[in-house]
Amino acid sequence: MMSHEAFVFLSYAATAVTLIGLLVLTLADGRARKRELAELEAQGVRRRSQGSGGPRS
Numbered sequence: 391m392m393s394h395e396a397f398v399f400l401s402y403a404a405t406a407v408t409l410i411g412l413l414v415l416t417l418a419d420g421r422a423r424k425r426e427l428a429e430l431e432a433q434g435v436r437r438r439s440q441g442s443g444g445p446r447s
């Protein structure tokens with residue numbers, strides 16, 4: 391049978407691994423989105439937030 395200390399340690403370790411994995415995935419996704427934006431801007435596609443200065447509805 392597992393001791394209480396071992397259970398707590400394994401629980402914290404599993405949580406740490408999960409959080410690190412989420413952090414790595416988030417950072418990788420952010421880099422991919424930045425790369426996609428750079429490619430789109432190189433093609434001449436502009437963001438709506440940059441606007442053309444025209445009237446807004």
